Amino acid sequence: MKILVLIMELALICGLQADIKLGNIASQLTGEWFTIALGSNVTQKIEEGGSLRLFIKNIGEQNGIIKGTFFKRENGKCVQFSVSTKTEMGSPKQIEYDGLNEVSLQSIDSVHAIFVFHNSNNGKVTTWAELYGRTPDLPNEMKKKFEKICEKFGIRRDQIIDMSTDDRCSNLR
Numbered sequence: 001m002k003i004l005v006l007i008m009e010l011a012l013i014c015g016l017q018a019d020i021k022l023g024n025i026a027s028q029l030t031g032e033w034f035t036i037a038l039g040s041n042v043t044q045k046i047e048e049g050g051s052l053r054l055f056i057k058n059i060g061e062q063n064g065i066i067k068g069t070f071f072k073r074e075n076g077k078c079v080q081f082s083v084s085t086k087t088e089m090g091s092p093k094q095i096e097y098d099g100l101n102e103v104s105l106q107s108i109d110s111v112h113a114i115f116v117f118h119n120s121n122n123g124k125v126t127t128w129a130e131l132y133g134r135t136p137d138l139p140n141e142m143k144k145k146f147e148k149i150c151e152k153f154g155i156r157r158d159q160i161i162d163m164s165t166d167d168r169c170s171n172l173r
Contacts, residue, residue: 026061026087028108033058033132035168036112037143039150039160040128046161049073051098052119052128055168064088071169078169106149110134112142116153127153137164 033056038046045052055071057080067084083095085103093103099121107114111134119126131138131146147157 025105025108026066028110029059029066029105029113030061031058031134033113033134034136035130035163035166036133036136036138037131037146037160037162037164038128039130039146039155040126041155041159042126042128043159045126046128052126054130055163055166056130056132061087073169078171080169107145112138114146114149116149127155129153129155136168 035055038053040046040052044050047053053072057069057071059066059068061067064087065084066087067082069080069082071078071080073079083097085093085095095101095103095117099119101117101119104116105113106116106129113132114129115132116127116129119128129146129150131143133142143162147160150160151157
């Protein structure tokens, strides 16, 4: 019953379908990841030089905090940074980066994770999504699953970028 109440609360607060709760799957999230694909209803934010063109390095959990380490390019150089959110029940998962991001984990298994974010910045809302893999690339079936989830959140196929052949700041891994 508590889980049902939590799911309803998250759906109402975030306006999202809360399929998976971060706190319950922290152990599956922990470890090294690679950015496989990015999608956004505001494509320029995920294109080269865009504020949401990010490359995951790893995710860790400690004392109820999930922390992600990422890379981004600034002035042609790769810069490492981290963001975090609490895993506690009863609160929406939010991350401060380029505004406020409400996070929804849509799919996870031993080889992939799919996140959808609603970014609020200066009165504008951007929906964006990330496909992570445990390896630098994933089978096409995982990429198709990502496309379907993106479409569910209003991100068209032409607004998705396959990052599996991008540099992804691999020299800093």
